Amino acid sequence: MTKAVAAPDRTCVRVELGERSYDILIGPGLIADAGAQIAARLNGINAAIISDETVAELYLPILREGLAREGIESTDIVLPAGEKTKSFEHLIEAAHGVLEARLERGDAVIALGGGVIGDLAGFVASVVRRGMRFVQIPTSLLAQVDSSVGGKTGINTGHGKNLIGAFHQPALVLADTAALDTLSEREFRAGYAEVAKYGLIDRPDFFAWLEDNWPQVFTGGPARIEAIATSCRAKADVVAADERENGKRALLNLGHTFGHALEAAVGYDGRRLVHGEAVAIGLVLAHEFSARMNLASPDDARRVAAHLKAVGLPTALGDIDGDLPAPDILMHHIAQDKKVKRGKLTFVLTRGIGQSFIADDVPSSEVLGFLKEKHPQ
Amino acid sequence: MTKAVAAPDRTCVRVELGERSYDILIGPGLIADAGAQIAARLNGINAAIISDETVAELYLPILREGLAREGIESTDIVLPAGEKTKSFEHLIEAAHGVLEARLERGDAVIALGGGVIGDLAGFVASVVRRGMRFVQIPTSLLAQVDSSVGGKTGINTGHGKNLIGAFHQPALVLADTAALDTLSEREFRAGYAEVAKYGLIDRPDFFAWLEDNWPQVFTGGPARIEAIATSCRAKADVVAADERENGKRALLNLGHTFGHALEAAVGYDGRRLVHGEAVAIGLVLAHEFSARMNLASPDDARRVAAHLKAVGLPTALGDIDGDLPAPDILMHHIAQDKKVKRGKLTFVLTRGIGQSFIADDVPSSEVLGFLKEKHPQ
Numbered sequence: 001m002t003k004a005v006a007a008p009d010r011t012c013v014r015v016e017l018g019e020r021s022y023d024i025l026i027g028p029g030l031i032a033d034a035g036a037q038i039a040a041r042l043n044g045i046n047a048a049i050i051s052d053e054t055v056a057e058l059y060l061p062i063l064r065e066g067l068a069r070e071g072i073e074s075t076d077i078v079l080p081a082g083e084k085t086k087s088f089e090h091l092i093e094a095a096h097g098v099l100e101a102r103l104e105r106g107d108a109v110i111a112l113g114g115g116v117i118g119d120l121a122g123f124v125a126s127v128v129r130r131g132m133r134f135v136q137i138p139t140s141l142l143a144q145v146d147s148s149v150g151g152k153t154g155i156n157t158g159h160g161k162n163l164i165g166a167f168h169q170p171a172l173v174l175a176d177t178a179a180l181d182t183l184s185e186r187e188f189r190a191g192y193a194e195v196a197k198y199g200l201i202d203r204p205d206f207f208a209w210l211e212d213n214w215p216q217v218f219t220g221g222p223a224r225i226e227a228i229a230t231s232c233r234a235k236a237d238v239v240a241a242d243e244r245e246n247g248k249r250a251l252l253n254l255g256h257t258f259g260h261a262l263e264a265a266v267g268y269d270g271r272r273l274v275h276g277e278a279v280a281i282g283l284v285l286a287h288e289f290s291a292r293m294n295l296a297s298p299d300d301a302r303r304v305a306a307h308l309k310a311v312g313l314p315t316a317l318g319d320i321d322g323d324l325p326a327p328d329i330l331m332h333h334i335a336q337d338k339k340v341k342r343g344k345l346t347f348v349l350t351r352g353i354g355q356s357f358i359a360d361d362v363p364s365s366e367v368l369g370f371l372k373e374k375h376p377q
Numbered sequence: 378m379t380k381a382v383a384a385p386d387r388t389c390v391r392v393e394l395g396e397r398s399y400d401i402l403i404g405p406g407l408i409a410d411a412g413a414q415i416a417a418r419l420n421g422i423n424a425a426i427i428s429d430e431t432v433a434e435l436y437l438p439i440l441r442e443g444l445a446r447e448g449i450e451s452t453d454i455v456l457p458a459g460e461k462t463k464s465f466e467h468l469i470e471a472a473h474g475v476l477e478a479r480l481e482r483g484d485a486v487i488a489l490g491g492g493v494i495g496d497l498a499g500f501v502a503s504v505v506r507r508g509m510r511f512v513q514i515p516t517s518l519l520a521q522v523d524s525s526v527g528g529k530t531g532i533n534t535g536h537g538k539n540l541i542g543a544f545h546q547p548a549l550v551l552a553d554t555a556a557l558d559t560l561s562e563r564e565f566r567a568g569y570a571e572v573a574k575y576g577l578i579d580r581p582d583f584f585a586w587l588e589d590n591w592p593q594v595f596t597g598g599p600a601r602i603e604a605i606a607t608s609c610r611a612k613a614d615v616v617a618a619d620e621r622e623n624g625k626r627a628l629l630n631l632g633h634t635f636g637h638a639l640e641a642a643v644g645y646d647g648r649r650l651v652h653g654e655a656v657a658i659g660l661v662l663a664h665e666f667s668a669r670m671n672l673a674s675p676d677d678a679r680r681v682a683a684h685l686k687a688v689g690l691p692t693a694l695g696d697i698d699g700d701l702p703a704p705d706i707l708m709h710h711i712a713q714d715k716k717v718k719r720g721k722l723t724f725v726l727t728r729g730i731g732q733s734f735i736a737d738d739v740p741s742s743e744v745l746g747f748l749k750e751k752h753p754q
Binding site: 088092095096099100126127128129130131152154157158159160162163164165166167244 | 465469472473476477503504505506507508529531534535536537539540541542543544621
């Protein structure tokens, strides 16, 4: 297999998973160059591109052109944009589309889009013919630093988010940093919450670097590539240590137990709260709750809140538009979250910036008391 | 983990797959004993039992009782009997049932039934919460010697059988040989085709033993346990060498390329032809086609046909009730089969009894010519 050489303004992060290892290429122009990058790694394949209406309009023609140049035949499956697409209904639609194109096991499913498309397309790739090859071309910051890396795929059901899915690693991830220029400010900011999260998990120097350099990350250029590469490296390290989330991988859920409960509390209404915003509030709450449990200094929680606020992210329950359910309803959503093990609450807590850890046995009474304090009503 | 001791009339076959290794216990009374066997291996779990209406009526109460005795709480999901249950519709129904029961990743999905239930329940176990534990309690001969071993799970779509699924190994297989006494003669015979297949793949001595001992396999007792254990061992060896079917595992498809085409040709109408019957005809055709290609002696094909006929299985296209589509339509079904690689026909052929091999480049003109010769009209 020939290896395509990375252009000088590109970074390559390797995810080490034995025979399932793969590269994440990060830099501008990778959508146009995807055909060459894929052809250099996956020999003689054809492909199905799964995308959404918004992203397809911007990038599908240029991707197909690049694939065609390399002799890769492609079919496209364009789905509605939005979280509702992560459903059984669209899984079935996309799977039938791949079968209709008569693709075989050695062929590839390519995800072109944000986290929703990546999660759905990865699940399609994992179940059609019991597992096809999979290439991620994430076009949102959230997808580039989080969902496209690590092999978690899935859809939502009435019982909750991501409850149906598979672990299915991509063969290649192409993060085109220029594609982020077309994101709304709000969407970029939401993805940034996950970037900051990696600093808070175990990279205090990265968090400090972000406090100084975040404006350049938003503007684009080398600082953006650096922030995305560091985030991917952080996630890749955790995933390599615990691919199927039996232990350490749960650290990636820092801020997410509170965050998921808030998303559920607003009925997953993206006008009120998108995932990254919920994570931003969740990160602050996780630090505040850790301080309340005398595990960390309240100064750390204040520092986290100050940075996320500077960036323009919400940091408190009161920052969410409209009424929130009462604390005991929020508590119910937390208990519904899948990180509950045998009836006990599992939380990612912290001893300070970059010192997070998994706590297996958090008393729900403490969490409820904390939510009552933090609730704006 | 404590290991339950096998009773003297039980055999244990180990499937060696590293950290995914598991035991197949074979013998009478294992449904009643399932609670104890599961509790000895999977600590502190709860379970969802997926079954069909026919099997549930016979065995669900005794299984639940045994689980309850060991403190394993169980919920049951009972689906209609028959191949049509291997659908997205019932996958969704069963997955919701498991989530409704609030089971977690460490809990188990138990398949109680034949191949349809095993394939569906295994797929449910693989996708709910991105992978739960899975226990197979196969109640048909076909499921005991074939589908319950090796981790292939899946459902059918309009494009074909088993085109959507996953590789998901069980944690334990309990083959209760007494349960086979409630099978119809026709269903037992159909499963027997897969037993004979293992002899034909690479165990000529086993095939010869079957020629002498098949009546005792049908009656029950030690010969039946022996035949099932040898079949499981044969399959386990192939699966251990090639878990995800990148090579050698395709040998298990001996007789299946023709067989699947025949099933498709009768519209999967089980009144005309069930899977094992299609495999029986397919085994004979594979030997006859190998003879036509001058790879094996026609005597071997005659010997295979004679044995399967003695058992009461169909062995020729003319044995199928009603009209068959023309040879070129049968050819179309063969080309649709998923063992087609990059447009070329892949077949399992043979050089004689127990000497099968994978042929990658079989000319479709030869296959079509052969079908024209064999076609009854």
